[in-house]
Amino acid sequence: MDNPEYKAIRYEVRCWEIHQSGTNLASQPKAAISHDHPVLCSTWKEDGTTVFSGGCDKQVKMWPLGGQPVTVAMHDAPITEIAWIPEMSLLVTGSWDKTLKYWDVRQPNPVHTQQLPERCYALSVRYPLMVVGTADRNLVVFNLQNPQTEFKRIVSPLKYQTRCVAAFPDQQGFLVGSIEGRVGVHHLDEQQQNKNFTFKCHREGSEIYSVNSLNFHPVHHTFTTAGSDGSFNFWDKDSKQRLKAMSRCNQPIPCSTFNNDGSIFAYAVCYDWSKGAENHNPATAKNYIFLHLPQEAEVKSKPRVNTGGKR
Template identity: 50%
Template sequence: MSTLFGGNTASTAASTNNTQGDLSKDVEVTSPPEDSVSDLSFSSQSEHLAVSSWDSKVRIYEISETGQSIGKALYDHQAPALSVHWSKDGTKVVSGGADKAARMFDLQSGQATQVAAHDEPVSCVRMFQAPNAGEMLVTGSWDKTLKYWDLRQQQPAAMVQIQDRVYTLDVSQGLLVTGTAERYINVINLANPTAIFKTIQSPLKWQTRVVSCFPDASGFAVGSIEGRCAIQYVDDKNASMNFSFKCHRETPSTGIANVYSVNAISFHPTFGTFSTAGSDGTFHFWDKDAKHRLKGFPSVNWSIPAASFNRNGSIFAYAISYDWSKGHQANNPQYPIKVMLHPIKEDEAKPRPPAKKR
């Protein structure tokens, strides 16, 4: 089932006042990375933001109540850093990189150590609470494996062979979802982490760019390179609630749509609504339950490769930098590299009450 949220172009949505977002209060993070941003992650315990970059570094910033940022720490990979995530207690940051390693930075000691290894680049990392085993790390790689790590040991606690290169993964409560090359989506119940609970082909016809789990772990969202997003529920009895919609598209006067990659999908921690951000330089807030666009924001005129809400949903961070969607030849020294902080007004991300029936 394919539906359309409020028109098939960003400009259509932004043209109506009640869905027009405002970027004028957005604040730029000081001392941004020196190359394209690959990922953003907020701590769940404090106002700290971790940023991974193609300059092979991970930077950690402290964000004040007024949106000002202070660089607190920096550590290195030996090749581009591709993914970053926080431990649940907010004392450590983990990251994966093209150096085929995952690294952990301890904020208290200021030390970074290698904690995982693969045969190919580590494209995504997530910390999660394992049933009866405490906090663990899961890493996904282009070597077509998932590996689970008990960080007290040097060897992986378990490994899962995947059909193809892992491009993206996410975890929420007991749910783990991976998106791979050739459009495979794997669903894993972390109560049985070495078994794939379900494999589907993406409901979207083009390459998967991002997967993001619902906060209640009942399903996940999928974004593709072709300006579409899909909402999928895990339980087959909810299959009738699955749908996809067009986003991050422009239809100029020629009538031929320009489509852009959906690079990032993030769920609001309080409201359960979600954001999409894309190569067209826009981000939008959506209500999946009402199948409704809440806010569409003007284009920043450059790609947005990564985005994330903070722990209470009061700040939305988004990166402005090249996203490699057009290959190496489209990158140029004039491309800006910024991390922006957008203060959330409640009406921007909060579900709207249903319209009263007459």
């Protein structure tokens, strides 16, 4: 049955050019491509010339900026995560079809298909470390120097569904965030297990919100969490401190990222569908992308203050 309201929906990937002059930022739309169904993930090639995007149409499009997009990857179910691995010149894709696939984008077929224990929910790469979070709280670790074999599989230290993961910049471990407003800090070395811990965040009284995005600062290696409470915070895992808590937005933050030198933190503000379509009001739920200029005091690590308490 034709639904004119459905036909009006456009699924697009848009590129914006950001101009910075001191503390002033300006954005300029440059180009856009369309997908047939919702887009769930995107990533850049390391030289900034190419964008990859995938989603519910079960394919990944490679878009050379200024050129035409071409399909370079396919799955049997929606594609939820993608990452370009410059050290291997390969694209990795994770899907709800319970597989990872590695692609040489010059070839039509994957160079390797890796079975996962469940649907892929999250993925992070810091070569040679790759961490994949799946349904049923599985966390699968790969050494990309031997990508066809799992390096380690663990059950998440968090009790509820995984939403996001972030590999440490030094490749020695990873962060995991979940729908329960909690983050786990996990080291891979068995000798470092005493450094593992979890902490609560994105909570207000009895209200608990999902942690949707984790990002390490590319210079200082502190990190941010962004959540469905509409806030983002800066943290230092080594001193176990929150460096800065930002004021809340009036809608959830479903995704966020730093630019390549950490001078800009970008985050999206929009309805996250966690309360269902019946609670979505298009008249009031506008979609925004905000840019924040992190101050050094917000992202630079500080010595730990020992208060004798526990988190």
